[in-house]
Amino acid sequence: MTITTDAVVIGGGVMGTSILYNLVSRGMQNPVLLERTTLGAGSTGRSSGAIRMHYSTEVNAALAWESLNTYENFDEVVGGDVGFVKTGYMVFVPGDAVDGLRHNIALQRGVGIDTQIISREDAHELAPAFAQYDDEVFAWEPRSGHADPSGTGTAYATRARELGATVLLETPATSVEIENDRVVAVTTAKDRYITDTAVVATGPWSKRFMAGIGIDLPLEATRHEVFLLKRNLKELPFHPGGADMGNMTYFRPEGADLTLVGNGNREENADPDTYNPQPSMGYLEDVWLRLSKRLPGIAGAEYFTGYAGLYTSTPDLHPVIDKVDGIEGLYICTGFSGHGFKLAPAVGNVMAELMLDGAASTVNIRALKMDRFKRGEMNTTSYDFKVIA
Numbered sequence: 001m002t003i004t005t006d007a008v009v010i011g012g013g014v015m016g017t018s019i020l021y022n023l024v025s026r027g028m029q030n031p032v033l034l035e036r037t038t039l040g041a042g043s044t045g046r047s048s049g050a051i052r053m054h055y056s057t058e059v060n061a062a063l064a065w066e067s068l069n070t071y072e073n074f075d076e077v078v079g080g081d082v083g084f085v086k087t088g089y090m091v092f093v094p095g096d097a098v099d100g101l102r103h104n105i106a107l108q109r110g111v112g113i114d115t116q117i118i119s120r121e122d123a124h125e126l127a128p129a130f131a132q133y134d135d136e137v138f139a140w141e142p143r144s145g146h147a148d149p150s151g152t153g154t155a156y157a158t159r160a161r162e163l164g165a166t167v168l169l170e171t172p173a174t175s176v177e178i179e180n181d182r183v184v185a186v187t188t189a190k191d192r193y194i195t196d197t198a199v200v201a202t203g204p205w206s207k208r209f210m211a212g213i214g215i216d217l218p219l220e221a222t223r224h225e226v227f228l229l230k231r232n233l234k235e236l237p238f239h240p241g242g243a244d245m246g247n248m249t250y251f252r253p254e255g256a257d258l259t260l261v262g263n264g265n266r267e268e269n270a271d272p273d274t275y276n277p278q279p280s281m282g283y284l285e286d287v288w289l290r291l292s293k294r295l296p297g298i299a300g301a302e303y304f305t306g307y308a309g310l311y312t313s314t315p316d317l318h319p320v321i322d323k324v325d326g327i328e329g330l331y332i333c334t335g336f337s338g339h340g341f342k343l344a345p346a347v348g349n350v351m352a353e354l355m356l357d358g359a360a361s362t363v364n365i366r367a368l369k370m371d372r373f374k375r376g377e378m379n380t381t382s383y384d385f386k387v388i389a
Contacts, residue, residue: 001191002192002194003191005166006153006197007028007199008031008195008198009034010033010209011200012153013039013041013201013203013339014047014156014202015154015342015344016035017033017156019199020074020157020167020193021078021156021157021163023162024165025163030164030195032170033160033167033340034173037171039157039331040153040154041349042203043331043339044133044152044340045149046277046310047341048226048252048259049148049149049341050342051146052241052342053068054115054139055107056103056107060318060343061108063343063346063363064113065108065112066081066347072084073185074099074155076347079155082147084146088127088142088195089106089144090127090130090301091141091242091243094133096135101117101139117139119168122230123138123170127242129238130239130297146254149341171191173186174188176200178327181328182328191285196328197329198329198331199351200334201333203272206332206335207219207221210332213327217335217373218373219313219314219334220312221269221275221312223268224307224338227303228305229261230257230302230303232300233257235300235326236297239251239253241253244294246294248263249263249287249291251294259295259351261291267311277309278308279353297373311336312334312336314337318335318371318378318379319337320335320366320368320369321333321337321351321368322371331372346362367379
C-alpha cells in the first residue's frame, strides 16, 4: 500500500514519541511514527528514569533544564501522568575535582538551573543517611527527581494520536528512499510512505540504520546494568537521588522502600538484537559495595531485581541532533549516551523547530551537529561526569 504523509518518525522510544508530539502540536497534519516492536522497547524501557541537570556543557544543561519544566508540569503541558517524583539530587565530588565542579555549577546557574555548592553541614541536614569524606565538595539540585520513561513515551504517543498523528507498532522501517539528494519515501515490509521528511530516532540501531543510507557515524551500542535493592526502612527510610564521583555510582529512590543504583563507567559494546538483558553477579557485588560506602544503611538491604539496557554512545558522549547535510528532508536524533530520557521533552521541541522553522531556537544545538567528529570539534567536559547516568 502507498500512503502519503507529511513526515515519518522512525523509532518509538521517548525521543521518537516526543518528536512526533511536538510536530503534530505545532500543526503538522498527519505525521506517522514507525516502531519496530512496541513503544519504549529499546533503551527507553530500560532507562534508570533519573531527571537531573548536572552537566558540564551548556547544551546538555540547557536541554535538561528545559525538560525539567515539562516533567514538573507534564499533565498541563502535554497531557498524562508520567510519575514525576521530586527527590532532590546531590553530587559528591572529591576535593581534587573541586575546580571542575565549580565550573559546572557556574555554567548551570548561567543557564538558569536551580543548583548550588552547599556546605558539609547543609549536605548532612538534607541527607543524613549519606556518609561524608573529609575532602569532599557537595552540589545540590532541589528540584530534580525521577519519572517513568515508558510511561512518558506512551503519554507522548497517546497525545500525538489525539492530535492526528499515526503510531504504528510492529512496523519496522526497512529503508529511506532518496532521489536526487532528497527524501521521497520511507518503506516497511508492506507499505511505502511517500514523504519529503524523515527522522531517524532509532537509538542503539542508529549506526546500522544510517549505514543503510550510506552514512557512517561514530555510534556504538553499549550495555549498562542497574539493579534495585529493598531497603530496611528502620535503617534507611529515605535518601535523595545522587551521583557519587568518589565511589563511581549513581542512585535514586524508587517507590517507598527501593533504591536503584548503577555505574555509568562500566560498559561493553553490544548487539542490540542479541545482548544479555540480565544483570551479572560480579557487577552486583562490586556496585553494591561501592554504594554501601556512601549509604552505609544499604549494606543490609535485600536484592530486589536488576536489568541491563543499552546506551547509544558517541565519542564525546553528546547526542547528534541535526539535519543530514546533502540529503534534503533527512534528520537524525540519536547518540544520547545514557542521557536521553532527561533531555527528551526539550529534544522533541528543538527537533520540531529544526524541521518546521529551519533552526532550533529554544536551545542552541550547534554543538550537536553530526559533522563535528570530522571537523574535530567534539564537546569537551571539565571533569569526567560520565558516571552520572
